[in-house]
Amino acid sequence: MMVEKNITLALVGNPNAGKTTIFNNITGGRQHVGNYPGVTVEKKEGYKTFKNNDFLLVDLPGTYSLTAYSLEEIVTRNFIVDEKPDVVVDVIDTSNLERNLYLTVQLLELGHPLIVALNMIDVAESMGMKINDNKLSEGLGGIPVVRTVGVSKEGLDSLLDTAVAVKNGQKEIVFKLDYGIEVEDAISKIEPLLLPLHKELNFSARWLALKLLGNDANIMEYARKLPNAEHVTTMVNNIRMEVNDKLGEDVELYIAGQRYQYVGKIYQMAVDTKSISSMTVSDKIDKILTNRMFGLPIFFALMWLVFNLVFTLGKIPSDAIDAGFTIVGQYLDGMISDGPLKSLLVDGVVGGVGSVLVFIPSILLLFLSIAILEDTGYMARAAFIMDRVMKKFGLHGKSFIPLLLGFGCSATAMMGTRTLENPRDRIITMLVTPLMSCSAKLPVYTILIAAFFDEKIAGNVLFSIYFLGIILSMIVAYVFRSTFFKGESEPFVMELPPYRMPTVKSVIIHMWERSTLYLKKAGTIILAASILMWFLTTYPKDIEYAKDYDALIAQAEENYTNEVQGEVLAKLEIEEIGQNKSLENLIDDMQIIEKNFADETKELEDDAPEYIKLAEEKADKNKQLEEQNGELYPYAEKYVELTQKNEEEKETIENEKAGEELEKSYAGQFGKAIEPAIMPLGFDWRIGISLVSGVTAKEVVISTMGTIYSIGDGEENSQGLSKALKHDEHMNPLVAYALMVFVLIYSPCLAALAVMRKETGSWKWPAISMVYLTTLAWIVTFIVYQGGKLLGFAS
C-alpha cells in the first residue's frame, strides 16, 4: 500500500497550552532537538506513521502572538510562511479560551490551512465551560475544531485524521477581520506599495500592510531593504500618523483591541459561561503557596528537597560510575604494557570520559526536578515569590533556582537557566553562578582546612568561604545590572499557568532530551581538554633529571636484599623465604594484617580514637601470631618491616621522579613562568600548576597537588597530602585560606564553560566569564593575603 510521504504538521499555541505534551504523545521517542539557524531558539521535530501517512511534526515555540517582540514569535511566523507546513495545528488551552483565540485570529490572517485543537477540554469542562464546537468553527472561518486531552492522548487520532482531511481537501482559508473604515482605508493605501516585499517574504499583502501599520520592527527592517525603501517607509509612517489621529489612539493597540473584540464575540457565541465557577482549584492552592506568610517557607522547603534530590541521591550512582571507571582504568592498566598509549588511555581518555559521565545522574535528576516544577506550574510561583529578593541585586526571581543548584554543580546550574526567558537575565545568572561554590571545590577546602585549621573552627572557616561566594555573587550581579546590562528590557508580565499533574512520560522525555545534549556537547570538550592536560603534564619525556632515580631504586633494592639476607635468611640458614613454608605463611598473615590496617586508617588522624582502637586490634592480632609462632615471629616481623620500608623508599623515589617530571613538563614550565604573577598571592609554581589544571575540573586541583607533593594520587591519599602540605615551609594557614578563596572565585571548569557556550551560542560569554572571574579571584586573594600579612597572620 502506498505511504503518503511527510505530511508536515506545525504545532503552534500559547505557552503551557499543551503543545509539547501532544507532540511527545504523538511522536514518542522519534524526535530530534536542535536549533533554528542563526538563533538559540530550540527546534523540535518528530515523526509518526499513522494510517499509511508519514507525519513530520514540528513543535514550534510557545507564543502569545505573531508580533515581533521575541525571537520565538518571529521564528513561528517565519516557519509557517517559509517552510509551508501542510497543516498548522493551533493548540488551545481551552480553560483559557478567550486569550488563546487572540493567536488563532492572527493565524487565520496568515491564510494557512489551520485546525484548532481544543486541548485540556477536561479541565475546561470541570470549570463548568460548555463549548459549542460548530459555532466556534463558524466564528473562525469554518476551520475544523478537534477536542483533545493531550496528557491522556484523547482525540489525538482524530486530530491526525483531520489533518489528513485538511491536507487532501486543500480548501483556501478566507478570513478577513474588518478593522473599521479608518484602518481598512489605510490598508488599501499601503498594499499597492508592497508588491516586491510580498513576493520576497511569502506573506500576503494585506498581512504585510497590517504589520507595517502596526510598526512591526521585523517587517519594517525588510521594508528598508526595498529599492524604493525611503518612499515606502515615508508613506507608511505618514499613513500611520494619520490613522492614529483619526482613531485617537495608537493604531497597534487599536488593531489588538479589534481582534479581542472579535474574539469576545466568538466567545459569547460559542461558550455557555453560566456554569463557570469563580474560584478554581489553582486559585485555592495559590492562596497558600503564594501567601505572604507561608509562601517563602514553603518555597525554601521545596528547594531543600530539590537540592537534596539532585545532589544527595545523585551521589550514589555518581560514585558507582566513578568506581566503574576506576575498574576500567585498572583493567587497562593491567592489560596494556607501559608506554604512551597506556598513559593516554588510562590517564587521558578514561579519566576524561569518567569526569563527564560522573555528572550524568545529577544532570538527570536536575532536569527531572525542573520538569516536575515546570509541568506542575509551580516554577512560575517560585519566581514570583523570590523576585523581590533577586530584583535588589539585578536578577530575576527565576535566577534563584539555578543559583541554588550552583552549590552542587555550575555546569548543571547553567543548564537550569533555560527557565529564564530574558537573555539578559540568563547571562547575568550564568556569569555569577560559578561564585556559588560547587561540590567539586569541596575536596580542596577539606584538605586545606584539615591541614591548617583547628577542628573547632573548621566549620566556621568552611562557612566563611561559602558566605564569601554568596556575597560576591550579589555584588557582581548588581554591578553587571548597573553597567553592562543597563537599560535592557525585561518582561513585566508573567503568566501563572493553572496547576496540573505532570505525566511521567512527558517529564521523562523532557528530562532525557536535555541530558543527551549535555553528553554530546560538554563531553567532547572535557575529553579533549583532559587529553590536552595529560599531554602537557606528561611531556616532554626526554628531560635531564637532577638525580639518577633508576640508580637510586636499584640501590634501595640492593640495600633491601642485603638487609634481608643478613637479618633474616642468613640467621635461618635459608637462601629464600619460600624454603620455609611456615615462615612464608606467617609473613603472608602479617602482611594481610598490615594491609587491612593501612586501608582502614587511610583517612584517620594518628590521634583519632578510631585509629587508636584499630592500632590496638592490630597489635592484638600480631600478639596472637607471636604466641602461635614464637621462634619464627621475630624474623617474620623483621622481614615485613624491611619490605615495608623498601616499598616506601621506592615509592618516595618514584614520586620524587614523577614530581620532577611534572616540574619539567610543559605544564610545569608554564607554572614556573606564571609564578611571578601569583607570588603576591602567596602561591608558588606548584600551586600555579594545580590551579591551571583545575580549570579542567576543580577536583583535578587535588590530584595535581598530590603528584606535585610526591605522594601519588592526592584524592586516594588525601591524608598524606594534608600532612605533606603541613610540612611544606612555604604553606601556612594564611596561604591555605588565600588558596581556598582563589579556588572559590577563579575560572569555571571546562564543563561549565562548555555548557555556557552551548546556552549562549558563542564563546564570547565563556571567555568573559573566565577572564572576569580569574581577575576577580586575583584581586580578592591579593587583598586577603596581603591584608592577612599586615595583620600578622602569615607567621
Next chain:
Amino acid sequence: MCMVDMGMIPGCSIEVLNRIHEAVVVKISQSEMRLESCLAHQIHVY
C-alpha cells in the same frame, strides 16, 4: 505590547487575586498573571 498579547488592553476588566511586596497577581478572563509594580500602578479601580 506583551501585555496586550496577554489580554490587557485598555478598558479590560481584571480581578486582583494576591499581592506580595511590589508585585500583584491578577486574573483576566481565565488567565492568571503576575504584574510588577510599575505596571500594577496602571490598574485603576472603577
